[in-house]
Amino acid sequence: MVTVEVNHLNKNFGKLRVLNDINLKINNGELFVVIGPSGSGKSTLLRIIAGLESPDSGNVLFDGLDVTTIPPNKRGIGMVFQDYAIWPHMNVEQNIKFVIKNKKPEEEEEILKDVLETVGLLSKRKNRPSELSGGELQRVAIARALAVKPRLFLMDEPLSNLDEKIRKELLVEILDIVKENNLTTLFVTHSQEEAFEIGDKIAVINKGVIEQMGISDELINTPSSSFVAKFIGDNLVLDGKLIDMKSDVATIELDNLGTINIIPKNRPDLNEGESISLIVRMNDLKISDGNQNNSFKVKIISKKIIKDKVKAYFETPNLIRIGLEINSSWKGENGEWAFLEIPDYKSFIFKR
Numbered sequence: 001m002v003t004v005e006v007n008h009l010n011k012n013f014g015k016l017r018v019l020n021d022i023n024l025k026i027n028n029g030e031l032f033v034v035i036g037p038s039g040s041g042k043s044t045l046l047r048i049i050a051g052l053e054s055p056d057s058g059n060v061l062f063d064g065l066d067v068t069t070i071p072p073n074k075r076g077i078g079m080v081f082q083d084y085a086i087w088p089h090m091n092v093e094q095n096i097k098f099v100i101k102n103k104k105p106e107e108e109e110e111i112l113k114d115v116l117e118t119v120g121l122l123s124k125r126k127n128r129p130s131e132l133s134g135g136e137l138q139r140v141a142i143a144r145a146l147a148v149k150p151r152l153f154l155m156d157e158p159l160s161n162l163d164e165k166i167r168k169e170l171l172v173e174i175l176d177i178v179k180e181n182n183l184t185t186l187f188v189t190h191s192q193e194e195a196f197e198i199g200d201k202i203a204v205i206n207k208g209v210i211e212q213m214g215i216s217d218e219l220i221n222t223p224s225s226s227f228v229a230k231f232i233g234d235n236l237v238l239d240g241k242l243i244d245m246k247s248d249v250a251t252i253e254l255d256n257l258g259t260i261n262i263i264p265k266n267r268p269d270l271n272e273g274e275s276i277s278l279i280v281r282m283n284d285l286k287i288s289d290g291n292q293n294n295s296f297k298v299k300i301i302s303k304k305i306i307k308d309k310v311k312a313y314f315e316t317p318n319l320i321r322i323g324l325e326i327n328s329s330w331k332g333e334n335g336e337w338a339f340l341e342i343p344d345y346k347s348f349i350f351k352r
Contacts, residue, residue: 009058033199078145226350256318288341
């Protein structure tokens with residue numbers, strides 16, 4: 001096990017800045033998740049920590065030792081990739097034995113059995129990759145990474161090629177393996193579900209910059225930037241202008257939606273007249289009778305009854321689509337106008 005520190009890491013590909021002054025610490029035994037959109041720099045960060053890429057500046061420390069220039073095979077890491085990286089001409093046990101070095105035959109067999117039992121593939125040790133499912137192939141990759149007895153376990157989008165059922169099953173298995181073996185782990189993903197389910201700590205990265213680090217509750221309830229507030233969860237984003245901010249109440253002129261008064265969850269440092277984005281989680285919106293000053297007008301586009309709920313779709317006058325699950329007793333009809341309410345302390349305001 002190991003504690004990993006990344007200090008002032010920068011990386012360019014040509015003129016493109018991929019990582020910009022990255023600083024983070026992964027504690028011993030911690031499952032640290034980096035999440036962000038495609039092209040945000042998360043996989044490049046993992047590859048630099050692994051030693052597969054070199055930074056332009058900054059350093060990587062393992063237990064206080066600078067490993068920035070140490071090659072990957074000397075860092076004590078196990079890696080699992082998105083595309084499995086399984087050799088097709090070798091069977092399961094041959095794929096795993098390939099990474100077990102300088103061991104006596106009985107030691108090699110003990111390691112092999114141990115990792116195959118961990119991933120539930122002992123009975124398929126002689127199978128070829130062509131005889132395995134996608135989930136089984138990724139289990140082979142995990143077993144191979146564990147076979148080197150890694151100080152640091154690195155996983156780069158390991159579940160993105162799997163169907164939903166297998167992905168959920170394997171996610172739970174990964175969490176169990178990491179915790180049972182007390183593995184320091186860096187897990188890179190674009191999936192919020194994966195990040196929130198397994199992450200001890202989560203870093204949100206965007207355009208090479210870490211926007212925020214913390215536990216899932218902090219990212220959901222106290223986003224530190226407009227990007228984090230928009231990226232985390234299923235959100236409605238309404239642009240407008242801040243008219244007034246008195247005490248806790250913000251008066252906002254929304255683009256093509258009129259003026260509303262709300263009490264946001266955050267306390268933005270904004271001036272009157274500034275352009276803002278109002279961000280609210282979709283599942284926090286409520287159907288309203290329109291008499292509240294924290295509601296806005298929408299047209300009912302369609303609705304579908306699912307068990308005891310109605311999935312209703314609305315459109316604002318400026319053509320923003322909104323989908324909500326509401327009680328089946330609601331009587332709104334397609335083409336009618338309705339009102340949606342933004343409850344107090346359920347929204348965020350950031351400078352646009």
